[in-house]
Amino acid sequence: MGSYKNSAILLDRAKQVLAGGVSSEFRKYNHPHAIFYSHGKGSRIYDVDGNEYLDFTLSQGPLILGHSHPHVLKSVAEYSEEGQLYAGQHIREVELAEKLNALIPSAELMRFCLDGSEAVQTAFRVARAKTGRKKFLRFEGHYHGWLDNVAYGISAPNADALGDREQPNVFPWTAGLPDSSRDDFIVLPWNDLELVGRVLEKRHEEIAAIITEPIMCNNGCILPKEGFLSGLRELCNKYGVTLIFDEVITGFRVGLGGAQSYYGVTPDLSIFAKAMGSGYPISAIVGKREWMELVAAGKVIHAGTMNAGNPTVAAALATIEVLEQEMPYDRMHRLGRKLMQGLQRTAAEAAQDLSVQGLGPMFVTYFGVSQPLSDYRDTLGTNKAKLGRFVAGLHDAGVRVIGRGLWYISAAHTEAEINQAIEVASRVLHDMNSA
Ligand SMILES: Cc1ncc(COP(=O)(O)O)c(C=O)c1O
Known part of the structure; x- marks a missing residue:
């Protein structure tokens, strides 16, 4: 697990002059607190503590071609x-x-x-x-x-x-x-x-x-x-x-x-x-x-x-x-579906009640509700605390997804990276059993 020490120091400094230390409310809710990044390239983003992440947040969606195309x-x-x-x-x-x-x-x-x-x-x-x-x-x-x-x-x-x-x-x-x-x-x-x-x-x-x-x-x-x-x-x-x-x-x-x-x-x-x-x-x-x-x-x-x-x-x-x-769309749909299926399979192996839903280029993971979500009311029954532990575990292991369980695929993601994300998720899901 990487350290977040430099981010924590910068966040303290930022809070003296930036309200809450951030420029958009959602950025507060990273793990374990707002994180400071140094650069991004392709499907990867790097923080000021030297941690490297396989990035599925794509800056909340915009980076369809990955970072710094x-x-x-x-x-x-x-x-x-x-x-x-x-x-x-x-x-x-x-x-x-x-x-x-x-x-x-x-x-x-x-x-x-x-x-x-x-x-x-x-x-x-x-x-x-x-x-x-x-x-x-x-x-x-x-x-x-x-x-x-x-x-x-x-x-x-x-x-x-x-x-x-x-x-x-x-x-x-x-x-x-x-x-x-x-x-x-x-x-x-x-x-x-x-x-x-x-x-x-x-x-x-x-x-x-x-x-x-x-x-x-x-x-x-x-x-x-x-x-x-x-x-x-x-x-x-x-x-x-x-x-x-x-x-x-x-x-x-x-x-x-x-x-x-x-x-x-x-x-x-x-x-x-x-x-x-x-x-x-x-x-x-x-x-x-x-x-x-x-x-x-x-x-x-x-x-x-x-x-x-x-x-x-x-x-x-x-x-x-x-x-x-x-024209990366067929590929992004295919890689997204592969990741969705891999997460679902690995969750079953780890006996975790994780579900996956979406289209491929973007999808969510959630816990605690086995049937598909069909409106907002359904989402309120999901286990948010468990999702938080999953997302935090992924982050500590170098896979970054949006806190509410949303994953985005970019044209820069490769098949090998999708496999890597599935492997990391498998470890995290198994570890959650012993935590
Ligand atoms: C569907 C949708 N509409 C509107 C907005 C607002 O866009 P912006 O954050 O660029 O103002 C967002 C932002 O996430 C969104 O997801």
Whole structure:
């Protein structure tokens, strides 16, 4: 087991000037505390104590090509040399938009932003303007960023506390939310088309949009039930509601056209971020012309001093170039499935109640519930303490995964590394028996 001594010293120092020692809340929850890293290369990341990790966090998803991909670094350096930000247009943002337009079914018109959170809010604004309605319908356990009106329905103490499925209790995620933000949304359990249909029938005149992660990656890596996404599409058509896919995770991860291509369901608006930019701050709100014309005409305002600067556009173009050239998707799906199966097999050998669920390029591991998870309420019954021990054990043995049990596969991972991860997991699972 490696030492975390240097990280601990730096964390103490950081806490004097950085709130909690970090720049994003989630970074606090590493093992055994926030860790300081020195560099990353391919599928590996290294910390300031000299520990090397086989990295399945990929910085919470963005590093689809692995760390420090040479083509991305070269393009960023070259375009940054030319200039950084013009408060004006440059040819490469048009090239990037043309690329997205060719790859993503719903991307007729688009705007670039810096991150997923603000692109989500842009989508709400467009949907409200288009429909003249105020609320959006969202789903329990889905994450759409950290801003006020989406900071509910992400956390709950337990499934019982959520109460009635048709009118769930919603728990604020943070202090400091204005009361008015509660009026923005309706929350429902996910994957229950019949329930969405009933609520829309009664309340569609209030509802501007339905927003959903097409795969519920943030909790349980739950796949949509057969017909759920296409059913949402039909309901939205029927009731004049905007369908928004939040593809911040699924975009460029499940395939070049995102989950909308993978499942063959075209939303009206969608959000792309994370894997699109290989770790550089760029996102896109893309949509059908009928919706995005409101932005084009200046009726819906979208702005941002830092939007579409040279380095971020360069990173996105270079990432997509590599993805198009190498087409790593079959491989990432296959390696992911191999890892999922290996973990499941090894858990059975160690008599551990570990389950694995997801698509391959991303999946979760959880303990204590044997049946597949199909909505957020199911995830609340899993054994979080045991998952914490598993993730900590992996980390101590040089395999880094996201604390809530989420694993991402990159184009840089090799077959040998998948075998290595399975071997490490096997040791950790056996050791957990004796702990
Ligand atoms: C599905 C989804 N939507 C939106 C966001 C927010 O994106 P960002 O952190 O870039 O603001 C995230 C972040 O993890 C996400 O997973």
